[in-house]
Amino acid sequence: MLRENWNDAGPGFHPVSSSDYLPAAQLRDLQLRRLKSIVGRAYAHVPLFRERMDARGLTPASIESLADLGRLPFTVKADLRDTYPFGLFASPMSEIVRLHASSGTTGKPIVVAYTAEDIQVWSSVMLRTFAAAGISRGDIVQNAFGYGLFTGGLGAHYGLEAIGATVVPVSGGNTDRQVMLLRDFRVNAICATPSYFLHLIERAAELGIDLRDLPLRAGVFGAEPWTPEMRQRIEADAGIKAFDIYGLSEIIGPGVASECSAQSGLHVFEDHFYPEIIDPETGAVLPDGEEGELVLTTLSKRAMPMIRYRTRDITRLVAEPCACGRTLRRMERVGRRSDDMMIIHGINVFPSQIEAALLAVEGALPHYRIVLRREHGLDQMHVEIEVSPEFFSDRIGAMEELRRRIAHSIHNVTGLNVAVRLAEPHSLPRSEGKAKRVWDERQDSQ
Amino acid sequence: MKISQLSTFIENRSGRLRAACEALAASGINIHTLCLADSRDFGILRLIVADPLAGKAALEAAGYVAQLTDVLAVEVADSAGGLARVLATTDEAGLDIEYMYAFSTAPGQQAVVIIRFSDPDRALAELQRRGLNVVEPVKLLQG
Ligand SMILES: [Zn+2]
Numbered sequence: 001m002l003r004e005n006w007n008d009a010g011p012g013f014h015p016v017s018s019s020d021y022l023p024a025a026q027l028r029d030l031q032l033r034r035l036k037s038i039v040g041r042a043y044a045h046v047p048l049f050r051e052r053m054d055a056r057g058l059t060p061a062s063i064e065s066l067a068d069l070g071r072l073p074f075t076v077k078a079d080l081r082d083t084y085p086f087g088l089f090a091s092p093m094s095e096i097v098r099l100h101a102s103s104g105t106t107g108k109p110i111v112v113a114y115t116a117e118d119i120q121v122w123s124s125v126m127l128r129t130f131a132a133a134g135i136s137r138g139d140i141v142q143n144a145f146g147y148g149l150f151t152g153g154l155g156a157h158y159g160l161e162a163i164g165a166t167v168v169p170v171s172g173g174n175t176d177r178q179v180m181l182l183r184d185f186r187v188n189a190i191c192a193t194p195s196y197f198l199h200l201i202e203r204a205a206e207l208g209i210d211l212r213d214l215p216l217r218a219g220v221f222g223a224e225p226w227t228p229e230m231r232q233r234i235e236a237d238a239g240i241k242a243f244d245i246y247g248l249s250e251i252i253g254p255g256v257a258s259e260c261s262a263q264s265g266l267h268v269f270e271d272h273f274y275p276e277i278i279d280p281e282t283g284a285v286l287p288d289g290e291e292g293e294l295v296l297t298t299l300s301k302r303a304m305p306m307i308r309y310r311t312r313d314i315t316r317l318v319a320e321p322c323a324c325g326r327t328l329r330r331m332e333r334v335g336r337r338s339d340d341m342m343i344i345h346g347i348n349v350f351p352s353q354i355e356a357a358l359l360a361v362e363g364a365l366p367h368y369r370i371v372l373r374r375e376h377g378l379d380q381m382h383v384e385i386e387v388s389p390e391f392f393s394d395r396i397g398a399m400e401e402l403r404r405r406i407a408h409s410i411h412n413v414t415g416l417n418v419a420v421r422l423a424e425p426h427s428l429p430r431s432e433g434k435a436k437r438v439w440d441e442r443q444d445s446q
Numbered sequence: 447m448k449i450s451q452l453s454t455f456i457e458n459r460s461g462r463l464r465a466a467c468e469a470l471a472a473s474g475i476n477i478h479t480l481c482l483a484d485s486r487d488f489g490i491l492r493l494i495v496a497d498p499l500a501g502k503a504a505l506e507a508a509g510y511v512a513q514l515t516d517v518l519a520v521e522v523a524d525s526a527g528g529l530a531r532v533l534a535t536t537d538e539a540g541l542d543i544e545y546m547y548a549f550s551t552a553p554g555q556q557a558v559v560i561i562r563f564s565d566p567d568r569a570l571a572e573l574q575r576r577g578l579n580v581v582e583p584v585k586l587l588q589g
Contacts (some may be wrong), residue, residue, distance in 0.1 A: 387455045392511045394490055395451035395544050395561070396483045422488050424457050426509045 020326045025064075027327060029402060031274055032066050034299035039063050039072070041047040042305040045090035048083060049075075049307055052077060069274065070285045074308045080110040080250060089113050091303045101149045112151070112249045113303035119158065123301055125255035126159020126270045132260040132324075133220050133243040135189050142181060144192040144200075145223065146172040151253025152223050156191045157257065162340060165189075172196060177205045182214055189218040192243075194234065198365070199430060201237045203264045214237030218276065220245055222254055225334050227352055231361040244333050250309055251296050257331050265330030272300050275331060276308070277317055287317040294331065298388050342372060342438060343380050349414050351437040357409040360400075362391060362423040369428050374417030374442045381418040383410060397437055448516040448566050449583045450498040454512050454559075456482070466491060469508035473499045475501045478587055479560070481547035486578040494549065494560060496587055518564040519549060519586050521579035529559065532578060539572035541565070549586070558586065 040060040042049040053059065053071040062068060068392070080088060090095065091113070098114040108130055114122065135141060139395060140159050145152030160167045168185060172192075178200055179189065185247045190197065194402050197219060219234065222245035234242045246266050247254035255265035256273050268275045273296050278288045280293040294311045298304075318330040335352045342349045351370060359365055371382040382404070391402055399422060429436075456462050462481065470477060470493075478494045497499040503510040505554050522528045527569055536543060542564035549558040563569035573580055 008481065129466070307489055387511050389511050389513070392453075392513055394451070394492055394513055394515050396490055399488065399490065400485060401456075404582050422457075423508070424455060424462070425511050 014370060019107075019269070020132075020267065020328055021112065022271070022327055023232070024244065027271060028066060029201060030271055031299060034271075035274065035297065036063050036064065036149060037299070038299055038301070038305045041090055041305065042307055043304070046088055046305070048079060048088060049305075065275070066347045069276070069308065072308050074283065074295065074310050075306055076310050077110065077250070077312075081108050081185060084108045085111040086113070088304055090255055090305050091115050096303050098154075100151045100154075100253065102249060109149075110250065112253075115302045118252070118301055121272055122155060122252050122255055123158040123162040125252070126155055127162040127256035128269060129255055130159055130163050130165065131219065131220055132258050132326075133189070134241075134261060135163065135165055135218060135220075138166075140166045140168060140185055141189045141191065142168040142170055142178070142185070142187045144170055144178060144190060144196065145254070151247070151249045152193075154190075155247070155253035155255055156158055156220070160191075167196065172225075175200055176207065178220065179204045179209055182211070182216060183209060186215045188215055189220065190240075191220045191222075192218060193223045194221040194230050195224060197221065197238070198230065198235075198236060201234070208424055211237070216240055220244065220258075222246060225352065226237075227335060227355050227359070227365070228333070230365055233364055246313075246331065246334060248311060251298055251306055251311075253369040256296065259369055260322065260324040260326060263319050264322065266323065267328040267330050269324050270328055272298065274299055275313070275317055275329065276309075279312075288329065291316045291332075294334075311395050340438065342370070342381070344359070344372070344381050344416055344441075348414055349381070353413045354437075357387065357413040358406065359384075361405050361409045362388070364388075364390075367425075367428055367430070368437070369425075369439060370437055371439045371444050379442060381416060382416050382421060384421045384423050384428055386423050386428055448570060449494065449519050449534055449560070449578065449586065450492045450514045451517040451560070452495055452498045452501045453513050453515060453561070454493075454505050456491050458484065458487045458489060458574055461518050463489070463491065464498075466505060466510060467510065468496065469504050470501055471511070473500060473504035476503055479547075479550045481560070483534065483545065483547075492512070492547070492562075494587075497511045515562065517560050517562045518566060518573065519558050519560055519581040519583075520568055520573065524557045532559065535573065535576050535578055536561075536563075536569070538568075539576060541569045541572060 043053055043060050047228030066130050093117045096113045097116050101109040101111045145154050145156050156236060157167055158170055166363045168181060170181060201211060217240055219240050219242045221242055231242050242261045244266055245254055245258040247256040251273055257268040259266050276295040277292040278295050279286055294315050296309050296311060296315045298306045313334045315332045315334050340351055354370060355365055366388050367386045369384050393399055401419045403422055410418050454466055456488060466528050479492045483490045502512045502514055520532055522532055527563040540566045544562040549560050551557060
């Protein structure tokens with residue numbers, strides 16, 4: 001069973017859930033103690049943090065309250081790249097038991113490290129994640145998050161073992177085998193990226209398997225932003241309850257926040273990860289309830305403390321009590337990242353808006369992609385959509401009308417005139433991990 | 447009798463039409479006639495084949511989206527004004543035509559057009575009542 005060494009919340013705790021239900025005053029007190037300690041650790045062992053604090057005349061002693069956190073400088077993704085590979089580590093390699101790294105689509109990957117204690121904390125927050133999704137000992141759980149350098153697979157794996165569930169470590173890809181295992185092992189729950197699971201539902205249908213007929217009852221989905229409509233479709237088409245989880249490798253991997261049975265926002269495991277919301281333009285800290293960029297500080301990470309890390313994810317914090325009784329603040333589902341924002345003719349557009357427009361027309365999300373091109377010196381957004389059987393007609397006029405309605409719907413939502421192209425099924429590129437929705441070809445097509 | 451027409455969505459990219467035909471050929475589906483309607487960047491291929499259900503399955507297995515719709519094969523007198531008389535009849539009957547194309551026939555055989563009506567059932571009844579010869583699938587597809 002789990003040993004939560006980090007739980008210094010006082011006597012009488014239950015290892016699974018105590019930290020989820022701490023009275024607010026006790027939680028704030030715990031956070032402040034941990035914050036002082038982590039800032040001290042970062043200052044002592046990581047040159048980048050020490051130099052930046054020195055430059056502002058700050059020392060660990062400057063942290064006297066949680067509000068003082070706002071005085072510390074931000075950390076950004078570029079800092080991880082600039083110190084590649086090990087520059088932000090606060091522990092000697094002899095204490096580091098695991099490295100993970102991002103796939104590194106642009107430039108160098110970012111590398112993250114864990115001590116044995118870090119792995120234990122990670123397992124404990126993932127255990128709490130699965131507990132919140134109603135998964136327990138006796139459940140068979142198919143883990144379709146990628147195993148390897150990506151944190152998703154192993155992060156979920158350790159949490160599932162900690163809770164005592166039976167893990168099927170299938171990793172991502174090989175969809176036909178995934179469908180077979182779901183059916184043959186009588187799997188109760190699955191972990192996957194939402195876009196991959198939609199692909200899996202599609203493939204299962206092609207193989208003549210209706211997921212609603214299987215014992216599968218819950219899905220734990222993360223690693224990419226998704227829309228409420230995608231959730232509705234997953235829940236309806238697979239006959240499961242779909243839980244949203246949130247995390248990022250820079251902080252720990254999955255396990256930063258997760259949904260409970262109320263499915264109304266994600267409880268941040270703020271005894272380990274302190275959340276702030278800032279105005280992404282000015283950096284000013286915003287009060288609970290206001291929308292802005294999520295900034296996270298690790299409160300107990302040893303190998304790689306992260307102070308005020310800018311996630312680029314846009315959300316808001318909800319302090320109101322949750323129906324489930326957890327006292328942890330919730331963050332709203334992340335629908336968009338400030339990174340995903342496209343600027344077309346000076347208009348800010350997010351892929352989630354395109355999805356909403358497609359859903360408004362088709363009632364379900366088709367496979368699609370967004371391509372940005374520069375044509376005659378002007379940016380043009382192309383939306384390519386695979387024709388599904390429900391929307392195929394043998395009449396050209398009906399297909400042109402479908403295209404016109406989609407373009408009109410996108411215009412309604414974004415104010416943009418986009419070029420809509422209808423594509424054959426399975427003709428658009430698919431990713432088995434994180435869904436890539438936007439292809440920006442503006443650099444290639446001057 | 448109505449005829450089941452197979453249709454599929456084809457992108458305007460080289461090789462796509464050919465790949466669809468090859469998928470049918472690989473399943474031994476003989477194409478009796480076809481019509482490709484196209485717009486700027488896609489086309490709709492409509493086919494009269496010996497076994498429409500097997501044809502649909504073959505196209506879907508090859509990744510195409512396919513559909514079966516009811517059409518009528520109407521005999522047309524092979525002389526001046528033959529088609530005009532058929533259209534005059536459909537007009538009189540108030541039948542909406544979505545599209546039509548010629549069925550390929552050998553020289554000396556009766557000419558036939560494939561017509562996709564908005565309401566094929568009503569069209570069948572009206573045309574027969576008005577004395578037009580609606581060709582049976584068996585007869586159309588023999589040989
Ligand atoms: Zn809750």
